[in-house]
Amino acid sequence: MSAELALLGPILAAMLAAATPLLFAALGELVVEKSGVLNLGVEGMMLVGAVCGFAVTVKTGSSTAGFAMGAAAGAAMAGLFAVLTLLLLANQVATGLALTLFGVGLSALIGQGFVGIPIPDVPELYIPGLTDIPVIGKALFGQDALVYLALAMVPAVHWFMYGTRKGLVLRAVGENHAAAHALGYKVIRIRFLAVLFGGAMSGMAGAYLSLDYTPMWAEGITAGRGWIALALVVFATWKPARVLLGAWLFGGVTIAQLHVQGLGIDIPSQVLSMLPYLATVLVLVLISRDIARIRLNAPASLGKVFHPDA
Amino acid sequence: MGKTLMGLAAGAAVLALGAGAAVAQEKMKVGFVYVGPISDHGYSYQHDQGRLAVEKELGDKVTTTFVENVPEGADAERVIEQLASSGHKLIFTTSFGFMNPTLKVAQRHPDVKFEHATGYKRAANVATYSARFYEGRTILGLIAGKMTKSNVIGYIGSFPIPEVVSGINAFTLALREVNPKAEVRVVWVNSWYDPGKEAEAAKALIDQGADVISLHTDSPAAIQVAQERGLWAFGQSSDMTRFGPKAHLTAIVDDWNTYYVDRVKAAMDGTWKAVDTWGGFKDKMLFLAPYNPAIPQDVVALAEKARTDIMEGKRHSFQGPVKDQSGKVVIPEGKSATDEQILKMDWYVEGVQGKVPK
Numbered sequence: 001m002s003a004e005l006a007l008l009g010p011i012l013a014a015m016l017a018a019a020t021p022l023l024f025a026a027l028g029e030l031v032v033e034k035s036g037v038l039n040l041g042v043e044g045m046m047l048v049g050a051v052c053g054f055a056v057t058v059k060t061g062s063s064t065a066g067f068a069m070g071a072a073a074g075a076a077m078a079g080l081f082a083v084l085t086l087l088l089l090a091n092q093v094a095t096g097l098a099l100t101l102f103g104v105g106l107s108a109l110i111g112q113g114f115v116g117i118p119i120p121d122v123p124e125l126y127i128p129g130l131t132d133i134p135v136i137g138k139a140l141f142g143q144d145a146l147v148y149l150a151l152a153m154v155p156a157v158h159w160f161m162y163g164t165r166k167g168l169v170l171r172a173v174g175e176n177h178a179a180a181h182a183l184g185y186k187v188i189r190i191r192f193l194a195v196l197f198g199g200a201m202s203g204m205a206g207a208y209l210s211l212d213y214t215p216m217w218a219e220g221i222t223a224g225r226g227w228i229a230l231a232l233v234v235f236a237t238w239k240p241a242r243v244l245l246g247a248w249l250f251g252g253v254t255i256a257q258l259h260v261q262g263l264g265i266d267i268p269s270q271v272l273s274m275l276p277y278l279a280t281v282l283v284l285v286l287i288s289r290d291i292a293r294i295r296l297n298a299p300a301s302l303g304k305v306f307h308p309d310a
Numbered sequence: 311m312g313k314t315l316m317g318l319a320a321g322a323a324v325l326a327l328g329a330g331a332a333v334a335q336e337k338m339k340v341g342f343v344y345v346g347p348i349s350d351h352g353y354s355y356q357h358d359q360g361r362l363a364v365e366k367e368l369g370d371k372v373t374t375t376f377v378e379n380v381p382e383g384a385d386a387e388r389v390i391e392q393l394a395s396s397g398h399k400l401i402f403t404t405s406f407g408f409m410n411p412t413l414k415v416a417q418r419h420p421d422v423k424f425e426h427a428t429g430y431k432r433a434a435n436v437a438t439y440s441a442r443f444y445e446g447r448t449i450l451g452l453i454a455g456k457m458t459k460s461n462v463i464g465y466i467g468s469f470p471i472p473e474v475v476s477g478i479n480a481f482t483l484a485l486r487e488v489n490p491k492a493e494v495r496v497v498w499v500n501s502w503y504d505p506g507k508e509a510e511a512a513k514a515l516i517d518q519g520a521d522v523i524s525l526h527t528d529s530p531a532a533i534q535v536a537q538e539r540g541l542w543a544f545g546q547s548s549d550m551t552r553f554g555p556k557a558h559l560t561a562i563v564d565d566w567n568t569y570y571v572d573r574v575k576a577a578m579d580g581t582w583k584a585v586d587t588w589g590g591f592k593d594k595m596l597f598l599a600p601y602n603p604a605i606p607q608d609v610v611a612l613a614e615k616a617r618t619d620i621m622e623g624k625r626h627s628f629q630g631p632v633k634d635q636s637g638k639v640v641i642p643e644g645k646s647a648t649d650e651q652i653l654k655m656d657w658y659v660e661g662v663q664g665k666v667p668k
Contacts, residue, residue, distance in 0.1 A: 007517055007518065010513070010514075010517035011514075011517070014510060014513050014514070014517075018506075018510060108347065111349075112349060115347075115349040115350070115351060116349070116351040116552070118534075118552055118553055121538065209506060213506060213509065214505040214506055214508075214509045214529075214531040214534060215534060216505065216529075216530065216531070216534065216553070218350070218503070218505050218529055219347050219349070219350075219379075220503075221505055221506070222506075223501070223504045223505075223506055223507065225506070254507070254510060255510060255514065258497050258499075258507075258510055258511045258514035258515075259514045259517075259518065261496065261497045261498060261664065262464070262495045262496075262497050262514050262515050262518045262520075262663075263495075263518065263663075263664075264495070264663040264664035264665075265664075266664070266665055268667055269498055269500065269667065270500065270667075273500070
């Protein structure tokens with residue numbers, strides 16, 4: 001049994017790393033949705049962030065510059081979405097889907113010259129003593145900076161949303177844009193900024209994958225993680241702390257099913273990969289049963305087009 | 311639909327032109343359909359190298375067309391149909407999942423020749439071809455058996471199809487031949503190409519004690535993980551040394567150049583037949599990437615000896631007696647597995663942990 005117990009540490013460490021891209025993307029999307037905009041282009045923004053971050057790291061040799069570029073590229077993609085949906089009033093669902101398809105193609109195009117190029121590793125944290133603590137040491141004190149940044153974003157987003165006036169305004173815009181507009185708040189400007197923030201977070205999520213998680217560029221490197229992030233926001237009923245919980249659950253199940261296979265335990269791996277999605281459906285059913293709870297958390301104007309003159 | 315009609319019209323035009331200019335040497339159009347991007351530096355990349363070899367060898371006697379990133383299924387049929395009806399006389403469809411679409415299109419175009427990789431269904435104008443990848447796995451198994459210290463080998467599988475299962479078995483048999491204490495742990499990632507998941511699988515296997523990673527998926531992610539942890543790994547489909555120069559022991563490299571050139575020549579001079587070709591080291595369909603300098607000389611000698619023996623027919627990857635996991639003898643002493651047994655393999659040999667997913 002001790003062999004299995006010794007595995008707990010590495011599983012925890014791998015789980016935290018696997019949850020990181022989901023956490024970035026889902027927290028970003030949470031802010032976007034709280035402002036009343038539904039951007040389904042997360043996967044596309046992640047891919048463009050991943051390839052741009054990778055390209056800059058290859059050219060400059062600096063992964064910090066790469067992460068910054070990843071965020072900027074994600075924000076640029078989101079900016080395109082914002083212009084189309086907020087200024088030109090295009091349908092958000094269709095535009096978001098188009099953004100994903102566009103991102104898949106654009107990232108492949110940009111990435112053509114960057115396939116198969118290795119880049120230097122991002123160093124991991126090492127605190128003598130703390131990192132060496134058995135079981136939890138490596139998981140808590142042996143990750144790279146981006147993992148901690150993603151974790152720090154959880155309380156930061158929560159504080160912004162529920163502890164500041166700006167967060168209150170953002171939520172008001174998401175609940176009832178007509179009322180917020182009548183009170184004199186700049187609905188479009190606020191939403192524009194939220195969408196840009198979401199794009200930057202998605203770009204970071206992508207850059208984490210291509211610079212750190214598997215340091216390489218490959219077409220479609222995100223492999224559907226953008227869609228999982230979208231599911232996570234609903235799973236978390238638009239609460240930052242629950243996003244963290246959900247990201248750990250998704251990450252944990254992903255890692256656990258690989259270990260279960262390696263140990264030769266006879267559970268079909270497909271069943272385990274299915275579990276997080278089943279949980280999402282279950283949560284959806286549960287929160288849908290209670291109308292009051294939905295009213296409390298889901299932004300009421302989510303996905304609705306806002307005409308300032310109407 | 312409009313596209314198909316236009317394609318048909320173009321095809322008819324080409325046919326008419328072809329008939330009119332039959333005396334002059336007409337260029338043969340050859341089409342290639344790839345499942346991945348040619349930039350994958352793995353499976354589709356190697357097929358495209360074969361296409362380039364055809365262009366180089368036959369020069370202005372051929373024009374080649376390729377379509378990359380073609381999903382397996384209904385889209386594939388449309389792409390193949392498009393190629394067939396736009397004057398391509400020989401079409402290579404290079405992934406297992408293109409099997410039924412290829413046959414459907416072939417039925418509608420009896421004058422076009424088709425070549426389908428890794429499948430088992432043929433027709434009058436559909437040939438099949440594949441490489442005996444398992445021969446390479448035997449060499450990897452021998453090297454792994456000599457290099458491992460923990461006696462645990464991690465194996466990352468894509469899908470539990472016979473091609474992958476027979477590779478695991480060939481690897482394990484060779485591994486235990488030189489190191490009876492070693493065992494193989496398999497993790498299936500249910501994808502041909504998901505770098506993130508492949509890296510996670512490699513980490514999981516290493517955390518469970520594996521110090522050599524073998525893979526049957528297409529990305530080099532696992533080699534990066536092995537490099538980071540200071541352990542060993544084998545590349546897949548192409549030389550992946552640059553992703554982990556210290557970790558990369560060697561790799562099985564597919565090579566379609568000779569085959570593609572031969573087949574295009576055969577189609578040109580009328581000797582083409584719808585046969586099945588299943589080639590290994592001997593037929594130059596398979597190579598090994600350069601050995602890592604860290605492999606001791608006697609191990610390299612052992613690997614090279616086995617490779618020569620396979621080429622000369624003195625050694626078979628599934629030489630009896632071969633026992634399955636329950637200890638039952640499946641291939642008796644003095645016999646080796648038949649091609650049919652290898653093509654339908656859905657059981658593990660002794661030494662593999664876990665069960666084949668059904």
